[in-house]
Amino acid sequence: MAAEHDSCCSRCVTFLITIGLTALFLWLSLRVDEPKCYLDYIYVPALNKTLNSNSTHNKNTTILFALKLTNGNKDKGIQYDDVLLSFRVFESVNLTRPLGNATVQRFYQGHQKKATKHGNFSGGGGNLTAAVAGRMWYRVDYATAVKYKILFWYTKRHRLWGGANVEIGDSGMKVYRKAVRLGGKNPVVIESGASKLSGRYRALLLSLLLPFCGLWV
Template sequence: MAPNCCACCTSFITSTGLTILFFWLTLRTQHPKCFIQSLYIPSLNKTITSTSNHSHNHSNNNTIVFDLKLVNQNKDKGLQYEAINLTFNLFLDVNTMRPLTNVTLDGFYQGHGKTTEKWSSGEIHGGGVNRTVQGSIFFRVEFATRVKYKILFFYTRRHRFSGGANVEVNVSSGEKVDPKGVRLGNVPARLGSDAAPVRQYWVSYSTFFVSLMFLAAFT
């Protein structure tokens, strides 16, 4: 009798554990990733030396052209995006920015594990963009939207999804310097601050481990 009881308990625990694991994997969600794949400002392009009307119009093309890439990391869940609001700012110095333009992209549905790229443009307001900081031109790009996850046949509640990054642009070509996509994440809106949190964490962890070694040596 006892062996049968133990076998039943073991079977019940195993089944319950597998059921919980299944539901956890089914309901677990991952935020998508957002990148600026391409960023181009035609008015900064100095490679066109012709004095034709086409060149004149090109140099006075006061727009920002960009490619936004969105990656759904969920292999078994779809995503419904609401309208995506993007803001573009120009760095005047390491701390100060000037707003340039806002662009809104229509919402859309993205399938399981899919990657979507959205090309768009915006008109620059408030003057030129040939302001250099530390020898380069830097833009601050931020986005904000809400997403719903599609699990089987149902949608979850809306989740806020936002981020930003500092994007360096070539002063002569008007193109983004980094050939890879720049992820719009939790980068501070300050030039030269990317490494600051890393240094801060390194100092904190170093202090922690030194303290542990000190206590271990004298206890």
């Protein structure tokens, strides 16, 4: 009887360990981290005060930029929809004026990969300059949707958006060389609008484990 009891306990412990490892594997497989989006570079020739005032550069309405996107997931790829960008200039602390829009074409990004996307657009012929307390500020916002590739299938689309205020210096480029996060916890940044995914995957994990839990009721 003791041997049978030990054997039953051993099977129960083995079963519980198996369920625990399965739950951990499913959680790790389904958990995703949203990508991070940065404004890596921006150049406005018309704002470059080091150029000759009669130079055609100063009459140029083109705005050049580079967007950097990072996928921190170790084993999940990301399929991006078109990334829509809008650029505005601050005319006062609480007032902005549109400069133009740009689009980064949809693309796929492998796990733990970084991508830099260059682009440019015309400021529409309007005035690209304004000053707030003697400083030049642009507002840059983005919006897109992504699907995560987990093993051989994709999740449904999840919307992402964010933005940041960017100070432009006398060179026509942003004052600080470090890439500016378009989303996050910085006070001058709008947090990403991504829906929180963890709760959904916890619910899915629970639904997968409930049948096993019934065996012990």
